[in-house]
Amino acid sequence: xxxxxxxxxxxxPILKEKIWGGTKLGTVLxxxxxxxxxxxxxxxxxxxxxxxxxxxxxxxKGRTLVELINEYKGELIGEHVYEKFGDKFPLLIxxxxxxxxxxxxxxxxxxxxxxxxxxxxxxxMWYVVDAEEGATLISGFKKQTNKEEYLRIFEEGxxxxxxxxxxxxxxxxxxxxxxxxxxxxxGLLIAEIQQTSDITYRIYxxxxxxxxxxxxxxxxxxxxxxxxxxxxENYKTSYDRSAKIDEIGRCQYxxxxxxxxxxxxxxxYSDIDSCIILMCLQGSGTIDFDGGSVTYELGDxxxxxNSIKNISIDPSSNSKLLEVKIP
Numbered sequence: 001x002x003x004x005x006x007x008x009x010x011x012x013p014i015l016k017e018k019i020w021g022g023t024k025l026g027t028v029l030x031x032x033x034x035x036x037x038x039x040x041x042x043x044x045x046x047x048x049x050x051x052x053x054x055x056x057x058x059x060x061k062g063r064t065l066v067e068l069i070n071e072y073k074g075e076l077i078g079e080h081v082y083e084k085f086g087d088k089f090p091l092l093i094x095x096x097x098x099x100x101x102x103x104x105x106x107x108x109x110x111x112x113x114x115x116x117x118x119x120x121x122x123x124x125m126w127y128v129v130d131a132e133e134g135a136t137l138i139s140g141f142k143k144q145t146n147k148e149e150y151l152r153i154f155e156e157g158x159x160x161x162x163x164x165x166x167x168x169x170x171x172x173x174x175x176x177x178x179x180x181x182x183x184x185x186x187g188l189l190i191a192e193i194q195q196t197s198d199i200t201y202r203i204y205x206x207x208x209x210x211x212x213x214x215x216x217x218x219x220x221x222x223x224x225x226x227x228x229x230x231x232x233e234n235y236k237t238s239y240d241r242s243a244k245i246d247e248i249g250r251c252q253y254x255x256x257x258x259x260x261x262x263x264x265x266x267x268x269y270s271d272i273d274s275c276i277i278l279m280c281l282q283g284s285g286t287i288d289f290d291g292g293s294v295t296y297e298l299g300d301x302x303x304x305x306n307s308i309k310n311i312s313i314d315p316s317s318n319s320k321l322l323e324v325k326i327p
Contacts, residue, residue: 004059006072006305008287008294011053011065014043019210022099024189028130029095029299041096044301045277047089047196065089078274078306081326090120090326091254093277093301094192095129098184103205103216104138104159107197108226109178116222117199121178124194125237125249125256127322128172129281132187135168139182139235146229154220159204164235173237173248179228191279193324195253201226250327257323264314267323269304274326276304283319288312296321 013031018040025042026033033039045065046053053065060068066087074082081090107113107122114120126137142164145153153162163181166174168188176182181203184190201223202216209215239248239258244265249256259265269276278287284297287304289311296302296319304311313319 005291006076006307007058007060007292008289008308008311009058009060009068009303009305010056010294010300011045011303012056014046014051014053015039016041016043019208019216020098020100020102020186022097024097024099024130025095028189030297031095031299038099039097040099041094043092043094044279045089045091045093045303047087048092048198051198072305072307074273075307076275076305078272078326080273081275081306088196090196091277091324092192092194092196092198093279093324094194095299096184096188096190096192098186098188098190100186101206102184103202104163104181104183105200105202106181106223106226107178107201108199112226113178113197113199119199120195120197122195122197122199123178123251123253124176124192125254126174126176126184127191127193127248127256127258127281128168128170128188129191130189131168131170131172135187136165136185137168137174137183137188138163138165138185139174139176140164140180141229141231144229144231147224147227150227150229151224154203166236171241173239174235175237175249175251177228177251179226181227191281191322193249193254193256193277193322248322252327255325255327259313259321259323260319261313261315262318264312267311267313268309269311269325270309272325273306275306277322277324278302278304279322279324281320281322283315283317285313285315285317285319288314
């Protein structure tokens, strides 16, 4: 048992330059992007091998997420979470800035990812932090299809004709189970909650090339067996946008609430056996707990250890937060 008491943890962002990235991670979310003009992702809390998050402040500064899980176990992430996942943190928390369309892509489910990559699959959800006027994204098919028809249309160069495009505004939410073809469109700043996986099958990249004239690798064959060819009536999540607290995402991997507050609120996690992740999408304030307090501001992602069962969120300005737990 460590002599250091656990407290709400912030981590150094792990920044990823992308061909489609922009500047909003720095200008809007205050990430340390330097003079980069194509910073695409900020990995906020990551247990992905080679990209393990490091604590940024407090007595545990400099310690990695994996080290802390090994030391504190269920006290940090939840007893049932530790029993199931060990030192592999099961979620990856990101912000994404799309200054251009991302590639059209799909992610494998747990079974296929385990078989091919010895990895988790990748189910995810998006919360639109900021959408430029006219922004769109792709989620799923606009009609029922199958592997044969899909391949024929793909080979003809008409893939986008059968994909479902959505107009997007601030605060839209999309749930993307593994197998759903998708892409984030230009002009979107997104908070993403996903399984711990970095496996992406890139289907089509709009014929783009890098500065050396080389196109990015495609994974057409790998994607075919990962795709869900079904049609669904609704791809955008419906929720009460005026509610102070509302559940906006639930699956076997994560449950996400949205919190809106301009006054102090108490959150009781005593019946939850999981750490809690808070992502600040608007405002600032303090999070008070038995033992101290931490500040939060736009762009912060904070891990509340399982050992902390009661917090108060005290906003200094109108605040919007995502609250994530592992079921």
